[in-house]
Amino acid sequence: MFYRLRHVASIALVCATVLCAAALPASAAPAVTNLPPIRLGMIEGMSGPFANAGEAVERNIRFAVEQVNARGGVRLPDGRHPLALTVFDSKQGVEDALLQLRQLTDQKIPFVLEGNSSAVAGALVEAINKHNARTPNNRVLFLNYSAVDPALTNEKCSFWHFRFDANADMRMRALIEVIKGDRQAKSVYLIGQDYSFGQQVAKAARRQLEVARPDIKIVGDELHPIGKIKDFAPYIAKIRASGADTVITGNWGNDLTLLVKAAKEAGLRLKFYTFYANSLGAPAAIGDAGVGTVRAVAEWHPNVADGISNSASDAFYRSFRQRYPLPKDDYLFLRMDVMIDMLAAAIEKAQSTDAVAVARALEGARYKSAFHEASMRADDHQLIQPLYVAVMQKLADGGIRFDNEGSGYGFRTERYLAPAATAMPTTCKMQRP
Incomplete structure (x- = not known):
């Protein structure tokens, strides 16, 4: 509807x-x-x-x-x-x-x-x-x-x-549009779930970063078992050791929530460019550490009008x-x-x-x-359809009307891409009945 x-x-x-x-x-x-x-x-x-x-x-x-x-x-x-x-x-x-x-x-x-x-x-x-x-x-x-x-x-x-x-390439293009203008981003760590989707996210990130920001170093590229990791602290330790200032992940569900929670508990303040950080417990798990640093991409979000x-x-x-x-x-x-x-x-x-x-x-x-x-x-x-890249904000700070899941944190539109800007070429050769 x-x-x-x-x-x-x-x-x-x-x-x-x-x-x-x-x-x-x-x-x-x-x-x-x-x-x-x-x-x-x-x-x-x-x-x-x-x-x-x-x-x-x-x-x-x-x-x-x-x-x-x-x-x-x-x-x-x-x-x-x-x-x-x-x-x-x-x-x-x-x-x-x-x-x-x-x-x-x-x-x-x-x-x-x-x-x-x-x-x-x-x-x-x-x-x-x-x-x-x-x-x-x-x-x-x-x-x-x-x-x-x-x-x-x-x-x-x-x-x-x-x-x-x-699709993953379209979502990644939206995130890269924001990273392209982020001159503080110097080193990126890629982490994702080890199945077809996670593999595609990593490939898309490498391919599009090479074109949009060839100066950025990819200091880590890791896939982990999907739905089986209970403690992401060892992965956060690797990210810290790499010197990364930015993380790109397609993780979703508990794999995303536990990842960002581990980063918060370790006191590691990074920029997270994600596909799905705006729900399923992630905003509450990230807390204040995500304000201004955690981004998500979606076709819509409750604060689309940017205040x-x-x-x-x-x-x-x-x-x-x-x-x-x-x-x-x-x-x-x-x-x-x-x-x-x-x-x-x-x-x-x-x-x-x-x-x-x-x-x-x-x-x-x-x-x-x-x-x-x-x-x-x-x-x-x-x-x-359109895509929005939104950055995490604290509801009490103003600028957004709605938080997510009663967490006190929501997302503010940072970049809007019209439908024509999200479309990408296809290699499909449709076989029709």
Whole structure:
């Protein structure tokens, strides 16, 4: 759900120019009929070391589904159908995810959602390619909200896969744009999780730093086991010994929280350029040490207006916080809302839940709200949208309106990149049915 404009005339103007689901004031929302729901199957790690990340995703998807249903559901020729979400626990493992995919397809659920692991996403793409070729009467579409390995929309692109997050190269470009102007950055330490995503982040950092800041020395490049390190003190000791003044990491979940917590406990004050330092316990773990030094990149954050109130963005964020009021649940991804909205609109345009018809409706689709815009590139099924690099701030110091997870710390926009500035070339050679 993007923020719904209050006036039907304004909505009609937006929806006349972009592919978006019908948005009506609550009092005018058409009633959902008793027709069967359109089912979505989320395959995600709901247990194990990254269970908190899986739970955060589920909250976001359910919030987005509820918004679609609140406005009447998805309109098909026989009437309006509600969306319904079923969650399958992959335990963050490839084999478990593939087992869950088989359960999902056995239940004839037409839409697969996943994102917290690029390794899992890559395996799902291959399995779905084979499944759809083998069973054309039970084809599924894969909607990816967070798996950012660039290969998924380049050499491993698939007609059945759509990515709604910026890939690792795109996110890294945004961070490098800030590092490029940071003349105090002289030596960088790269640290990440040892799987496809972490490896891609390190490669992207090296490649882009060489072009943007060839004067910077990379004094460390280390990958660690994903989800298995309980004490990052030995890694922080290596970073200290290297003389690094800046860390670049794609770590997420507990691997990020424990990393920055170890740096804080060691009294090592570094600049952290991260993909995900704005949530899942990281702001509280970093504390005062992160003010002005820790940065994160995202397609949106609660303080996007840089201290100047944006009523549409603020209303969107407050509606989520009203739905999930506990501080620990304060992790809102705009891209997941965009994904569900664009899917609902594509189903309505296709007048069907058939995977081929919906995929063709999504190709080239545009999204626009009062504070966000995006488009689905047909060539590789990569969503092109803005990116923000934001720096950590203390709420009590002013300049930001919202903190993260009740920590007293939030993020202020430091650099905004318009959609055109985030797009990167693709090598995808799409095979279409």
